[in-house]
Amino acid sequence: MSNERSKASSGPLFREPDCDEARAWFRSKPKEMTDKTMSVKEAVSRFVNDGDYLSPGGFGGDRIATAVFHEIVRQKKQDLAFAGHTATHDFQILCAGNQTGRGQLLKQVDIAYIVGLEARGLSPHARRVVESGEIELCEWTNYTLSLRLQAAAMGVPFLPVRGFAGTDTFTRSAAGRVTCPYTQQDISVVPALWPDVAVIHVHDADCYGNCRIRGTSVADYYLARASKRLIVSCEKLISNEEIRRDPTSTIIPFYCVDAVCHVPFGSYPGNMPYEYYSDEEHLREWLSVERERAAHLSFLQRLIFDTQGFDEYFELNGGKNRIEELRRQELQPEEENDEIPHDE
Amino acid sequence: MTVAAPYTPMELMICAAASTLEDGAMVVVGTGAPCAAAMLAQKTTAPNLTLMFEAGGVGPLLPRMPISVGDSRTFYEGLMATSMSDIMETCQRGMVDYTFLGGGQIDAYGNLNSTMIGKDYQRPDVRFPGSGGASDLGSLCWRVMVLTPHDRRRFVKKLDFMTTPGYIDGPGAREDAGLPAGSGPHKVITNLAVMGFDEETKRMRVESLHPDVDLEDVEANTEFELLQNADMAITAEPPPEQLEILRREVDPHRYIIGR
Numbered sequence: 001m002s003n004e005r006s007k008a009s010s011g012p013l014f015r016e017p018d019c020d021e022a023r024a025w026f027r028s029k030p031k032e033m034t035d036k037t038m039s040v041k042e043a044v045s046r047f048v049n050d051g052d053y054l055s056p057g058g059f060g061g062d063r064i065a066t067a068v069f070h071e072i073v074r075q076k077k078q079d080l081a082f083a084g085h086t087a088t089h090d091f092q093i094l095c096a097g098n099q100t101g102r103g104q105l106l107k108q109v110d111i112a113y114i115v116g117l118e119a120r121g122l123s124p125h126a127r128r129v130v131e132s133g134e135i136e137l138c139e140w141t142n143y144t145l146s147l148r149l150q151a152a153a154m155g156v157p158f159l160p161v162r163g164f165a166g167t168d169t170f171t172r173s174a175a176g177r178v179t180c181p182y183t184q185q186d187i188s189v190v191p192a193l194w195p196d197v198a199v200i201h202v203h204d205a206d207c208y209g210n211c212r213i214r215g216t217s218v219a220d221y222y223l224a225r226a227s228k229r230l231i232v233s234c235e236k237l238i239s240n241e242e243i244r245r246d247p248t249s250t251i252i253p254f255y256c257v258d259a260v261c262h263v264p265f266g267s268y269p270g271n272m273p274y275e276y277y278s279d280e281e282h283l284r285e286w287l288s289v290e291r292e293r294a295a296h297l298s299f300l301q302r303l304i305f306d307t308q309g310f311d312e313y314f315e316l317n318g319g320k321n322r323i324e325e326l327r328r329q330e331l332q333p334e335e336e337n338d339e340i341p342h343d344e
Numbered sequence: 345m346t347v348a349a350p351y352t353p354m355e356l357m358i359c360a361a362a363s364t365l366e367d368g369a370m371v372v373v374g375t376g377a378p379c380a381a382a383m384l385a386q387k388t389t390a391p392n393l394t395l396m397f398e399a400g401g402v403g404p405l406l407p408r409m410p411i412s413v414g415d416s417r418t419f420y421e422g423l424m425a426t427s428m429s430d431i432m433e434t435c436q437r438g439m440v441d442y443t444f445l446g447g448g449q450i451d452a453y454g455n456l457n458s459t460m461i462g463k464d465y466q467r468p469d470v471r472f473p474g475s476g477g478a479s480d481l482g483s484l485c486w487r488v489m490v491l492t493p494h495d496r497r498r499f500v501k502k503l504d505f506m507t508t509p510g511y512i513d514g515p516g517a518r519e520d521a522g523l524p525a526g527s528g529p530h531k532v533i534t535n536l537a538v539m540g541f542d543e544e545t546k547r548m549r550v551e552s553l554h555p556d557v558d559l560e561d562v563e564a565n566t567e568f569e570l571l572q573n574a575d576m577a578i579t580a581e582p583p584p585e586q587l588e589i590l591r592r593e594v595d596p597h598r599y600i601i602g603r
Contacts, residue, residue: 216419
């Protein structure tokens with residue numbers, strides 16, 4: 001496969017798409033309905049290992065598991081591979097584990113979108129980390145990374161896509177080309193990706209890990225099913241009876257989930273649909289302190305490295321009072337007059 | 345002495361872009377100027393335009409412009425909140441007429457770079473975010489629109505990295521790469537001119553110059569050779585009603601048009 005593949009693209013394939021290895025893993029995964037609630041600290045220490053391939057849910061700054069990313073940095077996890085599947089603030093947080101005297105948290109990155117925070121601009125520290133050459137990179141696109149997870153969720157080694165080819169993005173990826181047996185035309189294929197661990201923030205979960213998401217699901221339907229281990233953080237912990245009253249709303253079933261962490265406001269400073277809008281002021285502060293190394297380090301020290309957990313970080317940024325304002329921005333957006341940056 | 349135009353170059357760009365979108369079309373947009381153009385079209389000539397956002401938002405009644413293409417405004421009072429794959433697959437099966445893209449560099453074939461500037465991929469001078477959904481949308485939507493400032497740093501002979509395919513290196517190249525036939529770059533709208541693509545060569549061609557802009561201005565700001573229409577038109581000035589809606593309803597805080 002890799003010989004054939006190398007004719008088309010030259011990027012590194014960080015994990016081989018081995019369906020049978022994945023099947024063996026999923027066979028041995030515990031499937032009892034047990035109470036999986038635990039602290040973020042425990043979840044990260046049990047389910048995120050050095051050298052793991054980590055994949056985030058949500059959309060970079062929208063419905064992200066901030067508390068879990070902070071804890072990964074705080075616990076100094078090393079040599080992770082990462083799926084940068086429109087990774088924005090989540091990637092920025094993880095970059096705090098590189099070039100800050102804490103070893104090297106990120107080692108390999110599959111890229112669809114990194115370094116930028118959309119309209120807010122590029123992260124100076126993420127640029128330093130990526131431009132230094134210390135991370136091994138492979139290029140993809142939002143759809144093809146999503147498709148890689150879809151293939152893994154389906155349990156097949158690859159899936160075809162009609163876009164993507166003809167570009168340097170393709171050449172720097174680990175995609176392949178095959179001849180379609182029906183049309184005899186060449187088509188691009190992307191390899192399945194089974195992350196070692198995924199981290200998804202949801203609206204509601206029960207203690208067993210049955211989860212609901214409101215708003216866009218981005219790639220989380222597939223990500224939850226593709227990942228070998230899954231840490232879920234939730235705004236609300238709900239009862240199993242409530243799940244059973246409306247099973248149509250369950251998007252992630254318990255048997256995909258390893259840990260359930262109850263973290264109210266856990267997407268902060270990201271957006272959480274129907275709950276609170278992103279804290280643009282705080283995100284601007286992140287970008288601005290990163291311009292200067294010393295300021296960045298003391299910012300990280302104060303807000304992440306020296307804090308016990310997300311609650312402390314949340315309080316340091318205004319806590320409930322700040323959330324009230326962000327809730328207003330979320331629920332009554334027409335009335336708002338904040339100074340939000342806008343760009344393509 | 346010329347009288348100052350009653351609109352800014354950005355307003356003209358947004359109005360020109362809005363005018364290309366037919367009623368009943370489907371368009372995947374990002375944040376910023378493209379979103380303003382689609383909202384303006386929806387409030388004027390194309391009330392049945394369906395807006396889609398790559399993270400899964402479909403048909404929102406946008407209360408304000410989103411800041412992230414995945415934030416909750418992209419499905420505010422929307423018709424559907426779905427997945428990224430669903431949006432991209434709707435493009436792949438041929439249902440999406442337009443998308444808007446940008447980038448750090450564009451060449452004569454409408455290929456775009458949003459990945460890196462520099463000679464060494466591993467050690468770039470500047471690392472940009474990468475494709476995001478751009479390469480997917482630029483491959484799979486029927487018509488690609490580009491809204492961008494016009495200068496020699498952007499309009500280059502050779503891209504440092506081709507993130508998103510335009511016409512690649514000429515006629516037939518998209519099809520050879522397996523991309524859907526009949527798709528590709530449609531218009532490039534800048535602060536100086538509106539450009540399309542020559543049917544035969546697939547190279548960029550100036551179709552209209554904005555009022556008070558000379559062809560020399562456009563050429564001086566473009567590193568590659570531009571084709572030009574035999575009878576060069578002047579870009580239509582935005583009608584006052586359209587400008588009024590843009591200023592009052594689409595971007596009342598002047599986030600985009602104030603630039």
